Amino acid sequence: MVRLLLDGMLGSMARKLRMFGFDTLYYNGLDDSSLLDECIKDCRILVTSDEELFHHASKLGLRSILVKGNSIDDMAYVLRSLGIRSIGFDINNARCSLCNSTIRHVSKDSLTLRGLPDGVLERYEDFYICTNCGKVYWEGSHIKRILEFEKGVNSRLADA
Ligand SMILES: [Zn+2]
Incomplete structure (x- = not known):
């Protein structure tokens, strides 16, 4: 599996790559030589x-x-x-868009789901949590945007 490291200007691409399951490090404000060191140490493509x-x-x-x-x-x-x-979104393979860690399915009665926006717990069945930072994910309205993005990327890949 490919491992990537993106420079500080590419935060938005980093979040998308993580959503599609790519192991993607991204540092904002790290100097060039530290970025290069990190690539060497961790065998990452810059x-x-x-x-x-x-x-x-x-x-x-x-x-x-x-x-x-x-x-x-x-x-x-x-x-x-x-x-x-081509790429295909699968929430089970997705990585946390904030910290690049893996996410795991969590039961609906889990304590970690307290504090979600109103109505979310009632409307959705499946929830996922980042194993590192605790961010909670569910397949809400943003899934439509992700799938549209996926379609756009795949049509570009097919054209090449
Ligand atoms: Zn996280």
Whole structure:
């Protein structure tokens, strides 16, 4: 399974990659040499929008992917560069969009579900919790946006 590290400008792409199950580190405010160290130490592919950092990584023999930003085209470009032909959202494989940890199914009467927005517990059956930061996930209205995004990415991948 591919392991990625995104630079501080690519937070929005990092959250999406995590939702689709990619092991994705993302640091905001870490300097370039620390980012590169982290890639080496953890065998991660660097994804960056910083040309200088990209060239620096290449000189060190690190695999890196240069993108323009966080757009859907950029995301498709990254996936294509990794040899990925299509993506499919599956909440059981998703990672926490905040911290990149795995999430697990949690029973509906769990204490950790207290404090969710009104009506959520009544309307949904399946809940998931981040094993690290405790963020709770459910397949609510945002799932439509995720699936639309998935469709957009896959059509770009198919066109290539
Ligand atoms: Zn988390």
